[in-house]
Amino acid sequence: MLAKRIIPCLDIRDGQTVKGINFENIRNVGDPVELGAEYSRQGADELVYLDITASHEKRKLFSDLVKRIAQNLNIPFTVGGGINEMSDAERLLAAGADKISINSAAVRNPQLIDQIAKGFGSQFVVVAIDAKFEDGKWTVFLNGGRIPTDKELFSWAKEAQDRGCGEILFTSMNHDGVKQGFACEALSQLSLSLNIPVIASGGAGNMDHFVDVFTKGNADAGLAASIFHFKEIAIPDLKNYLHKHNIPVRLS
């Protein structure tokens, strides 16, 4: 049976893994390659590396890092951050990334999804959506949650799917960093309305939150950062816990 995936997310700035709360107050948590390899040994199913480096010059550093990750990691990994055009996707594919995630650039230029999917396959394209629930609707935000758009979560996700993306990574800005659980209701609606996998992000604080995200939230994968980085939850414990709750997971 297809397993539900557990995905640690590593935010990278200037070649180091960092973690902020609500997109702010960033702290350094270690070497990305070593941390990734350690997560893989512990049973992580996949990794996401997000480049949050602001400057253009340092993007080259990230490609070099992606190559080192590819050389050392034996599970799939997605890279995101700063992908604005086809050539960025190409550069990261050439560095050995299995998938790329695009966020703001896809909103600004939805054609980019079609182009990358056509060029490298749907499996290569993850569309990441940061959305916030306010005034009765889920509004899509850009630039790490700073700029609101006129797009709405469900219709944008559907459009991204129709344009050829292979997965949706949905982060609820209301839930991110506050550790009170995932946005299960919205996730479930999203997952059931799409026929591509949905990765849930934002809100993991304990193991029951993961049980909920796979049962009530109908997510295909659960992503989290700080609870793994700060060792609040160990991946083997989490996998055993999910297994006990009859959720199919890969146990090593």
Add this chain to the structure above:
Amino acid sequence: MHVAIIKYNAGNIMSVEFALKRLGVECEVTDDFEKIKSADKVIFPGVGEAETTMRFLKNAKLDLLIKDLTQPVLGICLGLQLMCSYSEEGDTPCLGIFQEKVLRFEPKLKVPHMGWNTITELKSPLLYGLSEASYVYFVHSFYAQVGEHTIAKTNYINDFSAALNYKNFYATQFHPEKSSDVGLSILKNFVERVV
């Protein structure tokens, strides 16, 4: 031991090379016919679309080269599908090494089939030492039917061939290079046990 990884217009071939290097196996990504023919083992990787890839292989005459190889060959993902007789993707006649056909998943569940799934009914030195229901990593929207060359099965929407073998030709639908320790064991078996 020298392994040739066939270079063509497919995505992410490097990850196979990196995995072999982690095992300490000497390997080279190449489209040089002589190097491919003289290698001890050959890997035919693949991510992409069947019709355009088959056309590319034909134009480069790699189709004939692959069929005529006599050393152990391992096809991966699209590599497996192209080694079958036919693919529904683009209505494409393929290499015909395996008589099994490649069909599109009925979208009763999410497609692509993406993530970790189990392989069962294992029967081949390629899969030596693995437990039944080991997890491996898949990403695909088309599948090879179960047939007489099936050496491992997986179920998603329906049963399909997770791995195939006929004579010196082996293939996996999943990505051993991305399948953690289980995947490394399979690559190691291919290098050390398959003759």
